[in-house]
Amino acid sequence: MLATGAIVAVNGLNPLSLLTLGMGGILALLAAVGRRSWTRSLRVAxxxxxxxxxxxxxxxxxxxxxxxxxxxxFKIYRQAELNRTTASLLANGAILIAGEDGSGKSVLASAVVEKLQADGYMVAFIEPATPKQMLLEIAHQFDIPTENLEGKALTADKLQVAIATFLEENTAFLILDDAHCCDAKFRMWLKQLRRIDAPMLLLATDPPRTDIFINIPRIELKPxxxxxxxxxxxxxxxxxxxxxxxxxxxxxxxxxxxxxxxxxxxxxxxxLGLELEGADHRRYFDITPLILLVGVVFVVMRFIGLGTNDQALYIFGGIAAAVFLGLSRLLYNLPPEDRRIR
Structure with a gap:
């Protein structure tokens, strides 16, 4: 379309129109490259x-x-998130910390545990396992008996009741790392704990939009x-x-x-002397300003053609602006490649 428009517009164009047309063609090519990069969510360092x-x-x-x-x-680089998380837990709240693998969620959780324990609070910090194993670990860290008076081990249901009762009667905090790996039934039990205002901190990578994850506020860890x-x-x-x-x-x-x-x-x-290229991190280059600039150039070209009575430039600018706006709207409505909460 650019080549055809350029050929049509050559006849009768003054130098200013030719210069404007050349600039428009260059910016259109840049926009095409940028749009391809945008649709693929190109990762650039x-x-x-x-x-x-x-x-x-x-x-x-x-x-x-x-x-x-x-x-x-040991140094904490997320002091603001640490203070916000601790304050939320002390207010009997719950909070979800989400971020990509390796973003520092576990380090932040360890800092929260250390800070709460230094203030004299009881904290249970657990990692994913079978539901029964996680319940036993919570009970051990809270010093909750796991056997009845007859010396028989408590069932999972009775452990859940015992832990819920303990959290109702005491100021204690539950912190669960990699919560997205936990069994769905266990996460539903966490949702029931929130109904009694049990304070908890969950850490997850790409948490699903279900059960407990949709019920509590979240902090997205930035790079x-x-x-x-x-x-x-x-x-x-x-x-x-x-x-x-x-x-x-x-x-x-x-x-x-x-x-x-x-x-x-x-x-x-x-x-180890390994020569590797690329990376696993998620960082994107925002080309929105460039796309907006190209759209403005096309509109300006149309008005220049109108002011100089240059019909070819006026038509080219109008068609280019219409196509650009249509493609921009289409790309804007496309779902993003990466959704942290699905």
Whole structure:
């Protein structure tokens, strides 16, 4: 369509119209490329915007100093989420923390447990297993008897009743990691616990839109900032007694994106001498501003053609704008490739 429009518009065009037409053609090609990238949800590493500089004295003034990191040091980079989660639990609330694998959910949960226990509260922190095993683990951590007076082990139903009664009578918190892996019946029991305002924290990757997951508010863990990923990599390298150049850190950070687990894995891969390309993180490049700019250019071309009595440019601009708006609306209505809650 661009080639035909260009041929038709050449006759009788003034230099301004030719310049505008050329710009419109270039931007249309860029928009076509951008639309293809958008429909495929192209993942691009935005870490290339950041290049660590730590080795030159001349560059020190332009960058922040290299952090002093002790191997094995534990640091929380999600302090806001930690405070918000703790406050919600103390208010007898429930909260769901969702994020991709390796985004730091378990680390955040451990920090919540440590903070609550430091304040003298009882906390049961469990991981997925069979429903009976999880109930027994909760009972053990809360010091709830798992046998009756005759020494017989309590059934799963009786354990559920005993735990629910304990949570009603005491200030205690239930934290469940990888909750999306739990049995549906166990999650329905968690939903019943919420009816008695039992405080709980659930952590899940791509939680389904059912049972307990749809009943409680959620926090979506965003990728960590670049400085945090860099510090994690430096600490991982220090633990493995390897030295990474700034250029190597930049390349590894591109592979890790904002995922702390991928940051540590990238250092391990570098330590083992593995040459890998790409990454498993989820980061997307937003081309919406570019698409809007192309649409504005097409509309402006139409008005220029109207003002200069250039019928070819006027028709081309109108047709291009109509096609662009139609495709934009179609792409906008397409379902996204990645839905964290399905």
């Amino acid at each position: 935005i870490a290339s915007k950041f290049t660590p500089k730590v080795s030159s004295l001349d560059e020190t003034a332009l960058t922040e100093p290299e952090p002093d990191i002790t191997p094995g040091e 960590l900032p670049e400085y945090a990923i860099r510090e994690i990599m430096i600490q991982a390298a220090a633990e493995r007694a390897i030295a990474l150049k700034p250029s190597e850190l930049s390349k590894l950070q591109e592979r890790a994106g904002g995922n702390p687990m991928l940051a540590s894995r990238a250092v391990d891969e570098e330590y």
